Amino acid sequence: MARAAVLGRLIGRLAWRTATVREVVAESEHAVTLVLDVTDWPGHRAGQHVDVRLTADDGYQAERSYSISSAPEADAIAITVERIEDGEVSPYFTDVIRPGDQFELRGPVGGHFTWSVSDGGPILLVGGGSGFAPLMAMLRHRAAQDSDVEVHALVSARTDADALYRDELAALGPAEGLHVAWTFTRGGPPGWTGYTRRVDAAMIAEVGPAPARAPRCFVCGPTPFVEWVTGLLVDAGHDPQHIHAERFGPTGGRA
Amino acid sequence: MSGEQRQLDGNGVAALLEELLGADATGLVRVCAGCGQRHALGAHRAYRGAGWVLRCPGCADVAVVIGVAEERLTLQTRGTFAIPR
Amino acid sequence: MPPISRGFHRRREPEPDQSRIPPGQYPTWDFPVLSAGPTPHTPTDGWTLRVDGAIDEVRQWTWDELLALPSETFTVDIHCVTKWTKLDTTWTGVSLDTLLGDVETEAEYVVAWCDGDYTTNVPLEDLLGGRAWIVYDYGGEPLEPEHGGPARLLVPHLYFWKSAKWVRALTLTLDDQPGFWESAGYHDYGDPWREQRYWGD
Numbered sequence: 291m292a293r294a295a296v297l298g299r300l301i302g303r304l305a306w307r308t309a310t311v312r313e314v315v316a317e318s319e320h321a322v323t324l325v326l327d328v329t330d331w332p333g334h335r336a337g338q339h340v341d342v343r344l345t346a347d348d349g350y351q352a353e354r355s356y357s358i359s360s361a362p363e364a365d366a367i368a369i370t371v372e373r374i375e376d377g378e379v380s381p382y383f384t385d386v387i388r389p390g391d392q393f394e395l396r397g398p399v400g401g402h403f404t405w406s407v408s409d410g411g412p413i414l415l416v417g418g419g420s421g422f423a424p425l426m427a428m429l430r431h432r433a434a435q436d437s438d439v440e441v442h443a444l445v446s447a448r449t450d451a452d453a454l455y456r457d458e459l460a461a462l463g464p465a466e467g468l469h470v471a472w473t474f475t476r477g478g479p480p481g482w483t484g485y486t487r488r489v490d491a492a493m494i495a496e497v498g499p500a501p502a503r504a505p506r507c508f509v510c511g512p513t514p515f516v517e518w519v520t521g522l523l524v525d526a527g528h529d530p531q532h533i534h535a536e537r538f539g540p541t542g543g544r545a
Numbered sequence: 546m547s548g549e550q551r552q553l554d555g556n557g558v559a560a561l562l563e564e565l566l567g568a569d570a571t572g573l574v575r576v577c578a579g580c581g582q583r584h585a586l587g588a589h590r591a592y593r594g595a596g597w598v599l600r601c602p603g604c605a606d607v608a609v610v611i612g613v614a615e616e617r618l619t620l621q622t623r624g625t626f627a628i629p630r
Numbered sequence: 631m632p633p634i635s636r637g638f639h640r641r642r643e644p645e646p647d648q649s650r651i652p653p654g655q656y657p658t659w660d661f662p663v664l665s666a667g668p669t670p671h672t673p674t675d676g677w678t679l680r681v682d683g684a685i686d687e688v689r690q691w692t693w694d695e696l697l698a699l700p701s702e703t704f705t706v707d708i709h710c711v712t713k714w715t716k717l718d719t720t721w722t723g724v725s726l727d728t729l730l731g732d733v734e735t736e737a738e739y740v741v742a743w744c745d746g747d748y749t750t751n752v753p754l755e756d757l758l759g760g761r762a763w764i765v766y767d768y769g770g771e772p773l774e775p776e777h778g779g780p781a782r783l784l785v786p787h788l789y790f791w792k793s794a795k796w797v798r799a800l801t802l803t804l805d806d807q808p809g810f811w812e813s814a815g816y817h818d819y820g821d822p823w824r825e826q827r828y829w830g831d
Binding site: 617 | 664665666667668710711712789791810811813814815816827828829
């Protein structure tokens with residue numbers, strides 16, 4: 291592509307569609323999953339995200355992006371929203387929105403951070419906080435396909451109460467080919483004997499799969515978490531070409 | 546991703562790139578004019594000013610500038626992109 | 631008309647005087663941080679501001695010299711092309727009338743050059759007549775790096791991308807030279823009251 295400024299037209303495939311809330315599901319103390327019916331939804335691959343747009347009655351609009359947490363096989367799409375204190379949009383989703391309400395949504399977008407069963411394994415999924423949402427879509431897709439592709443998942447959360455999808459993840463295993471580990475960086479629940487520290491090299495080595503098996507790695511979460519984990523994976527010998535990362539960070543001053 | 550937290554890499558402007566280029570562009574590899582490293586657009590650092598800027602994660606060289614208006618988008622690209630056939 | 635999201639509204643304080651809000655803008659009570667790149671952290675030790683280009687002679691001030699110049703503390707409204715407006719922002723800095731007052735030039739335009747390689751262009755007359763400053767305090771405190779510190783250009787009557795953060799030089803030019811955003815689809819002048827956001831507006 292030459293250095294140029296090109297005026298583009300909005301492409302129909304990425305037009306804004308109407309999303310209607312079918313259900314609001316409490317996911318943890320601070321997060322909800324919204325199950326949505328979207329007009330003419332074209333389907334998605336696990337790992338993709340959507341842009342959403344809210345319009346207030348005075349015309350004010352706010353846009354945000356959320357990973358799709360539902361499997362492509364599901365009959366509705368789901369996004370998981372974590373409540374950010376003083377956020378403009380997340381408290382609306384966690385505290386106000388109810389079935390029947392509508393907003394705009396477009397997508398799915400993001401072809402680079404996707405996985406489907408046909409891509410094979412083994413794969414490593416590492417998610418921090420609400421960053422696990424797109425990885426959950428991958429696991430739900432795997433379950434829907436009754437696949438036994440080898441998956442190693444590492445979920446990092448501050449506490450048990452902050453861990454998303456805890457019960458569902460626990461219910462998915464033990465299962466053929468699926469290995470899920472949690473680390474609770476501010477302490478686990480009573481009786482917890484698992485990890486209680488920040489992700490480190492030893493944990494990565496124990497969770498596996500070994501770099502020699504050339505797994506594809508998907509890392510998602512806040513920027514410092516993703517950069518830290520990606521560095522650990524590269525240091526451990528994983529091929530950078532096999533590491534897919536999706537970063538998000540603080541709102542940069544916009545409360 | 547959890548939307549309130551501002552998306553900070555090229556994956557976050559995937560929809561804009563796709564609008565502009567007609568297909569998912571997060572996998573497009575740019576050979577940086579600044580440092581010579583190769584990185585997918587999805588891995589570039591994204592900054593929001595008036596519009597969006599994608600910068601090489603190796604050296605912060607500007608790769609893409611996107612102007613965002615209601616009725617249209619503008620795209621400015623710098624450097625060399627490798628596009629598989 | 632897009633579907634209205636029932637119950638959604640922007641964060642609200644007492645409604646401001648609407649006549650202060652340019653068309654298409656919405657008032658904000660926080661101070662969003664927007665940038666074309668990573669935040670530079672420039673120490674004031676060794677910091678200089680230059681005025682050069684089509685002028686009689688180059689002028690340059692060190693940080694201490696800038697702070698020794700006559701300054702003002704003043705309150706203005708600011709308007710970002712991304713649609714937020716922040717009313718009653720208070721700044722301290724040196725007027726461009728002070729910095730450019732004795733410059734002899736035929737130039738009609740100025741390019742602002744900044745740490746981080748950002749540039750923007752402004753007609754020279756828009757920097758004069760009490761309409762622009764180099765500011766170093768915001769809200770009574772030293773200007774934070776993420777908001778443009780140690781010093782930024784402030785031109786509040788134009789969209790805020792013209793108030794270049796981390797400014798280090800003002801180059802007077804005979805011809806208009808589009809800066810970073812102006813080369814990438816944004817309006818060359820940028821008057822919020824005429825909603826000049828993009829090329830062709």
